[in-house]
Amino acid sequence: MKKPGEVFADSSLYDPGIEAIVPRYDELHDAILNSPPQDRTEEIRVLELGAGTGELTAKLLTRFPESTVLAVDHSEGMLAEAERKLETFGDRADIVQGTFPDDYPTASDEFDLVITSLAVHHLPSAEKRTLFDSLADALVPGGWFVNGDVIRFDASHLETVSSAMIANWVRSKGWEEEEFMNRWQASDEFDDPDALTDQLLWLREAGFESVTSVWQYYNFAVYGARKPA
Template sequence: MSFEHSDVKIKFDENASQYDGQRKKLIPCFDDFYSIAISLAETKTKNPQILDIGAGTGLLSSFILEKYPDAFVTLIDLSEKMLDMAKERFVANQNITYIIDDYTKIKFDRKYDVVISSLSIHHLSADEKKQLYQNIYSSLNQDGVFINADQVLGQTHFMESLYKNDWKNKVERSGLSKEEIQSAYERANLDRMSTLSDQLKWIEDSGFLDVDCVYKYYNFVVLFGRK
C-alpha cells in the first residue's frame, strides 16, 4: 500500500460513522448523482454479479440493491471501518461479499455484470486510474457495464477554481459543523483528480464502448462504459 493510499484509509476510518449522514450536505447534486448512476446499471440478469469499487459504507450498493434485490454484490474498500458500516447496513443480506484491500493491487477472481464506483477513484494517480480501468474491463462479462460516479479536475485553472469555490460556498451553508467541514476539507486535500477528457480517453482506451459522461454538475460526474 502506498503512503498516499494509507492516508486515505486513515481519514476515512476516522469519518466512517458520520459518512452517510454528511453525504447530502457534501454533494449538492446528491439525488441526481446517485439516481442517474443507478439508472445506467442495466443488465438482463435478474441476479447479477455486481462489484462496488471503493464501496465505503455501501451507500451506492444500497441503491443498486433496490433495483436488483437478488443481486450478488462484492464490496471492496481499503477502510475496514467503512466496510463495518456496510456490514451493519446489509446484515440481513446473505448475498454480500466484503473485501478489505487496495483495489489497485487485487486481481478479481470472477466476472461481473456491473461494476460501480462512487467518489473513490479520484484518489488515484493518473497511472493507477489507467490500470484500474483496464482491470475493470477485464473483470466484466460481455455486455457488462461500468459506472463511475466521481469528481473530476477542471479542464483549466479557472474552471477548477470555479468548481472549488462553488462547492465550498455550498458546504459552508450546508448546516454541517465547523469540525465536519474542516474534516471534509482535509479529505479533499487527498484528492488526485484528473480531467474529464483524460478520464473518458482512458476508459475508451481500455476497450470500452459507448463511453460517455452522462451527467455533470460542476466537478461531479457520472461516467459510463460498456464491454
C-alpha cells in the same frame, strides 16, 4: 493513520457528512444506478469498488432485487458501517477488505456490472489506466462499468467556480467551510482527479465501447462504458 476516502475521522458520521460536502449526492447515486442496461428482474453479479459505508450498495441491492454485490473497501471503519447497513440483505452482499487496482478485480473475476462512487479520483493517472484495463478483463462481454466521481477542469477559472459552489453548498447545510473541514478532517491530500475527457479516452484505449458521460454537476460527474459483446 488516515487513508484515502476516510474523509471523516468517525466513519459513523460519513453519511450525513458527505451529503453536506458533495452537492446532489443522491442525484449522483441515481445517475449511477440508472445507467446500467440490465432489467431490475435480472440476476446480475456486481463489483463495487470503494464501497465505503455501503450506501450505494444498499441502493443497488434494493433497486435490483436479484443482484449480488462484492463490496470492496480498504477502510476498517467504513467496512464496519457497511456490515451494519447491509446485514438485512444477507448473503446477497459480500463485504471484503482490499484495495484497487492492486487487490481487485482479480484475474478470475467475472461481473455483469462494476460500479464505484467518489473513489477512483484518489488514484494517480497511471493507476486509473491500470484499473480500466483490469476492469475490461473482469467484466463479462457486454458488461458495464459506471463511475460517479470528482473530476478536474483544465480551465483554472472553472476550478475556482467549483470550489465556490462547494463552499456555498456547505453553508447551505449550516456550516462555514473552514469549520466543517476542521471538524470532519477532510482527506483532500489524497485527491488526484483527472479531466473527464482524459478518462473517457483511457476507457476507449482499454477496449471499452459506448463510452459516455451520463451526468455532471460542476466537478462531479458520472460516466460509463461497455465491454464489447
